Amino acid sequence: xxxxxxxxxxxxxxxxxxxxxxxxxxxxxxxxxxxxxxxxxxxxxxxxxxxxxxxxxxxxxxxxxxxxxxxxxxxxxxxxxxxxxxxxxxxxxxxxxxxxxxxxxxxxxxxxxxxxxxxxxxxxxxxxxxxxxxxxxxxxxxxxxxxxxxxxxxxxxxxxxxxxxxxxxxxxxxxxxxxxxxxxxxxxxxxxxxxxxxxxxxxxxxxxxxxxxxxxxxxxxxxxxxxxxxxxxxxxxxxxxxxxxxxxxxxxxxxxxxxxxxxxxxxxxxxxxxxxxxxxxxxxxxxxxxxxxxxxxxxxxxxxxxxxxxxxxxxxxxxxxxxxxxxxxxxxxxxxxxxxxxxxxxxxxxxxxxxxxxxxxxxxxxxxxxxxxxxxxxxxxxxxxxxxxxxxxxxxxxxxxxxxxxxxxxxxxxxxxxxxxxxxxxxxxxxxxxxxxxxxxxxxxxxxxxxxxxxxxxxxxxxxxxxxxxxxxxxxxxxxxxxx
Amino acid sequence: xxxxxxxxxxxxxxxxxxxxxxxxxxxxxxxxxxxxxxxxxxxxxxxxxxxxxxxxxxxxxxxxxxxxxxxxxxxxxxxxxxxxxxxxxxxxxxxxxxxxxxxxxxxxxxxxxxxxxxxxxxxxxxxxxxxxxxxxxxxxxxxxxxxxxxxxxxxxxxxxxxxxxxxxxxxxxxxxxxxxxxxxxxxxxxxxxxxxxxxxxxxxxxxxxxxxxxxxxxxxxxxxxxxxxxxxxxxxxxxxxxxxxxxxxxxx
Numbered sequence: 043x044x045x046x047x048x049x050x051x052x053x054x055x056x057x058x059x060x061x062x063x064x065x066x067x068x069x070x071x072x073x074x075x076x077x078x079x080x081x082x083x084x085x086x087x088x089x090x091x092x093x094x095x096x097x098x099x100x101x102x103x104x105x106x107x108x109x110x111x112x113x114x115x116x117x118x119x120x121x122x123x124x125x126x127x128x129x130x131x132x133x134x135x136x137x138x139x140x141x142x143x144x145x146x147x148x149x150x151x152x153x154x155x156x157x158x159x160x161x162x163x164x165x166x167x168x169x170x171x172x173x174x175x176x177x178x179x180x181x182x183x184x185x186x187x188x189x190x191x192x193x194x195x196x197x198x199x200x201x202x203x204x205x206x207x208x209x210x211x212x213x214x215x216x217x218x219x220x221x222x223x224x225x226x227x228x229x230x231x232x233x234x235x236x237x238x239x240x241x242x243x244x245x246x247x248x249x250x251x252x253x254x255x256x257x258x259x260x261x262x263x264x265x266x267x268x269x270x271x272x273x274x275x276x277x278x279x280x281x282x283x284x285x286x287x288x289x290x291x292x293x294x295x296x297x298x299x300x301x302x303x304x305x306x307x308x309x310x311x312x313x314x315x316x317x318x319x320x321x322x323x324x325x326x327x328x329x330x331x332x333x334x335x336x337x338x339x340x341x342x343x344x345x346x347x348x349x350x351x352x353x354x355x356x357x358x359x360x361x362x363x364x365x366x367x368x369x370x371x372x373x374x375x376x377x378x379x380x381x382x383x384x385x386x387x388x389x390x391x392x393x394x395x396x397x398x399x400x401x402x403x404x405x406x407x408x409x410x411x412x413x414x415x416x417x418x419x420x421x422x423x424x425x426x427x428x429x430x431x432x433x434x435x436x437x438x439x440x441x442x443x444x445x446x447x448x449x450x451x452x453x454x455x456x457x458x459x460x461x462x463x464x465x466x467x468x469x470x471x472x473x474x475x476x477x478x479x480x481x482x483x484x485x486x487x488x489x490x491x492x493x494x495x496x497x498x499x500x501x502x503x504x505x506x507x508x509x510x511x512x513x514x515x516x517x518x519x520x521x522x523x524x525x526x
Numbered sequence: 527x528x529x530x531x532x533x534x535x536x537x538x539x540x541x542x543x544x545x546x547x548x549x550x551x552x553x554x555x556x557x558x559x560x561x562x563x564x565x566x567x568x569x570x571x572x573x574x575x576x577x578x579x580x581x582x583x584x585x586x587x588x589x590x591x592x593x594x595x596x597x598x599x600x601x602x603x604x605x606x607x608x609x610x611x612x613x614x615x616x617x618x619x620x621x622x623x624x625x626x627x628x629x630x631x632x633x634x635x636x637x638x639x640x641x642x643x644x645x646x647x648x649x650x651x652x653x654x655x656x657x658x659x660x661x662x663x664x665x666x667x668x669x670x671x672x673x674x675x676x677x678x679x680x681x682x683x684x685x686x687x688x689x690x691x692x693x694x695x696x697x698x699x700x701x702x703x704x705x706x707x708x709x710x711x712x713x714x715x716x717x718x719x720x721x722x723x724x725x726x727x728x729x730x731x732x733x734x735x736x737x738x739x740x741x742x743x744x745x746x747x748x749x750x751x752x753x754x755x756x757x758x759x760x761x762x763x764x765x766x767x768x769x770x771x772x773x774x775x776x777x778x
Contacts, residue, residue, distance in 0.1 A: 496620030
């Protein structure tokens with residue numbers, strides 16, 4: 043907490059600075075609030091080209107006119123956000139973290155142990171100063187070198203803007219335009235960093251790309267911006283987030299992820315989101331407003347979204363697929379777990395434009411404590427989508443009698459040859475099931491974890507192997523304390 | 527001291543007294559059978575011994591290996607060696623039978639201060655157990671009890687018992703829903719587990735099961751009380767004459 047206090051003090055000093063902070067490019071913090079000057083400050087700090095700044099400003103100016111358009115249709119209850127009461131830029135504070143694991147909150151370490159995270163990774167996750175995690179650095183370097191040889195571009199968004207402006211100009215905002223929605227527009231104006239991936243034609247990327255290896259880019263979480271392009275005939279699997287709990291001083295998060303998939307290409311995008319959910323009364327958790335969308339532009343292109351959402355106080359997130367290319371397909375596999383006072387409104391949109399496009403949705407919601415979980419999904423079949431098919435399955439599992447599960451599916455079909463299927467169930471973990479497991483020696487938490495993992499199996503098995511093992515443990519940990 | 531000592535056990539459900547003073551001592555290596563008509567408290571006794579919620583013990587005690595069983599949670603009892611073969615085993619969707627078995631086994635091993643079982647060791651163990659019980663190996667890859675036939679469910683129960691090696695096993699109407707072939711396989715499985723340091727309580731409605739699993743003692747439970755105890759010949763007598771005369775004496 044000492045570091046946080048220092049940051050707060052530093053900010054206070056900056057705010058007091060009588061000559062105005064905006065000329066002070068050397069400062070590591072922008073003061074609270076959002077203005078055109080802040081947008082310029084962020085762009086300047088990142089040494090961005092003029093076109094990037096213009097784009098940000100365009101978004102910012104639009105956002106100003108949208109103040110009455112903050113989405114309110116989700117089943118989420120939270121106090122009105124004061125956007126002038128947030129920080130929009132803070133440089134990563136490298137070297138200011140704990141010097142070793144001895145200085146890290148033992149509760150956090152206990153969770154890492156339960157997840158079976160190796161010591162080295164624990165150090166990274168807990169933010170131990172980078173030079174202390176020498177091994178990881180060298181691993182990351184080797185990894186980057188190998189990707190370079192293959193022609194894969196995998197770098198931070200800031201780096202891509204400087205090094206690959208032609209690709210960024212061509213694709214950034216092409217899937218989620220700056221005018222898309224309130225939160226996406228905000229992100230365009232103030233995004234801090236994120237990942238950029240380009241996979242060249244015909245390459246099947248042999249390694250999972252993971253944010254974990256982009257270790258120099260810390261603290262990019264608040265307004266993350268990610269762009270992945272899979273050129274013709276290529277394949278890539280991308281892992282976002284990690285199972286370890288992540289804390290952040292910033293309550294407001296609004297990320298944008300864009301995927302572009304060309305002819306015969308495939309992107310598999312897996313997320314485990316475990317941001318701080320707040321305490322038992324819901325105090326202090328992260329508000330997570332995310333816009334994720336994939337454009338299946340090419341014929342036979344394919345996208346698979348898998349998400350395991352266990353964190354955040356508020357989750358607003360609908361990873362979507364625009365199935366434009368003929369025979370393209372989109373799949374969405376989701377597990378959303380809410381406990382205590384958490385609220386999640388999440389689902390997907392499948393927009394069928396091309397012929398014989400296919401989509402599949404498997405959504406599993408688990409609610410415990412006093413939480414609420416909503417599946418909200420749209421399947422839209424446009425007139426030209428001859429022979430389009432969709433299959434949707436939404437299952438909700440309730441633990442205890444004070445939580446809620448809601449399913450809001452929208453199906454719009456404008457082509458008579460299309461077929462859509464929707465299945466939904468809601469169930470409770472029965473006392474009989476619990477007793478049966480306990481009679482075999484499992485304690486109540488083990489029993490819940492086992493039953494819930496069984497419930498989510500279809501989704502968890504779509505995750506890459508190592509991620510899946512951690513996610514299974516995470517499912518149990520997220521529900522701790524849900525049985526009295 | 528017996529392994530299990532049930533003394534003057536009174537149990538109510540929703541204010542209604544179901545068990546009205548059970549006394550029963552069981553020693554290591556013994557097989558006890560409890561027989562009785564429907565609705566007489568047989569299943570209640572098995573659930574109370576296993577620690578299911580919803581039963582109010584108004585009087586009496588149960589000692590297991592000298593410890594107060596009734597103070598322990600269901601999972602503690604299980605890890606201490608109490609096993610209940612369910613009349614209606616629960617379905618656990620999405621959880622492979624093998625995963626369930628491994629989780630249960632590891633819970634017991636943890637209690638004993640042992641490491642989690644090695645994957646290869648577990649595989650070999652399961653292979654030999656399934657073979658013994660004539661369970662197709664494929665079955666343990668399926669979600670536990672989901673879509674299992676009556677016979678498969680009961681075999682899966684005996685498989686779990688065989689793996690967890692309890693000190694005290696309660697078999698609740700294990701014969702219900704079994705055809706004669708399945709009954710034989712399940713009974714063989716149980717008989718193979720009989721040993722001097724294991725005690726069985728076999729609850730059944732019919733004598734049929736007891737010609738396969740031959741008991742040392744037979745007790746007749748009527749109206750929440752044990753009205754008569756004897757050796758295996760008592761079961762045969764009941765088969766011939768029914769429960770009517772006990773019910774009459776109960777009413778009187």
